[in-house]
Amino acid sequence: MPTRREGRTVRLLRCGDGSGRDVNAVRSSAASLATLAQEAKSCTRCPLYRNATQTVFGEGPADAKLMVVGEQPGDQEDIAGRPFVGPAGRVLDRALAEAGIDRTQVYVTNAVKHFKNEPRGKRRLHRKPTRSEVEVCKVWLLQEVAVVRPALVLAMGVTAAEALAGRPMTISRERGRALVFPDGQRGMVTVHPSSILRVPDEAARHQAYAGLVKDLKVALKTLQAV
Incomplete structure (x- = not known):
């Protein structure tokens, strides 16, 4: 994962350079992810697929150190079939770049794979998934984590954090700290980029964005220490 530190490009360990995963293992992981994505396309385990255009599975390198x-x-992701391509995704892209992290080297996904929405005229309004919906969909997320085996999983927002931690989470209290999820996976939590977009005051919005960049820099330091 190319990163930038003190004006220089730093490359974190990846396949074939001492990271412990050889080329064949990564190819196998990529094939496993492709199989999972194909299986998820026909998922009807919860009702959310009914109002969604399609399943939106994760994407990124099969040997990504950061997930x-x-x-x-969201609405744009549902149409495109790819995660984080809408307004929140653009905030994430900018924050990753400012933190020195190349998004193309990050595996990005969601706790829930279908867009939960309420049709309102020509619009589709976002609705937060219930705990039961998150729990049902967690089977896909946990398999993604197991296949990619990232050095660090960064959960953005309370829904993702609780899905991975398996307990109630308060982002303001837990953010930026080293966590260990129940499966032994090293993790961190931060705010979801969409929450920054909802901040009405410009100064407060700038502060919230700076907080996200700060958390991403902490994540980068954690990865560099692994």
Whole structure:
């Protein structure tokens, strides 16, 4: 994962350079992810597929050291079939770049794979998934984590954090700290980029964004120490 530190490009360990995963293992992981994505396309385990255009599975390198997990796809993600391509995704891209992290080297996904929405005229309004919906969909997320085996999983927002931690979470209290999720996976939590977009005051919005960048820099330091 190319990163930038003190004006220089730093490359974190990846496949074939001492990271412990050879090329064949990564190819196998990529094939496993492709199989999972194909299986998820026909998922009807909860009712959310009924109002969604399609399943939006995760994407990124099969040997990514950093996995970023959000809540669910939004309207634009639902149409495109890719995670984090809408307004929140653009905030994430900018924050990752400012933190020195190349998004193309990050595996990005969501706790819920279908867009939960309420049709309102020509619009589709975002609705937060219930705990039961998150729990049902967690089977896909946990398999993604197991296949990619990232050095760090960054959960953005309370839905993703609780899905991974398996307990109630308060982002303001837990953010930026080293966590260990029940499966032994090293993790961190931060705010979801969409929450920054909802801040009405410009100064407060700038502060919230700076907090996200700060958390991403902490994540980068954690990865560099692994």
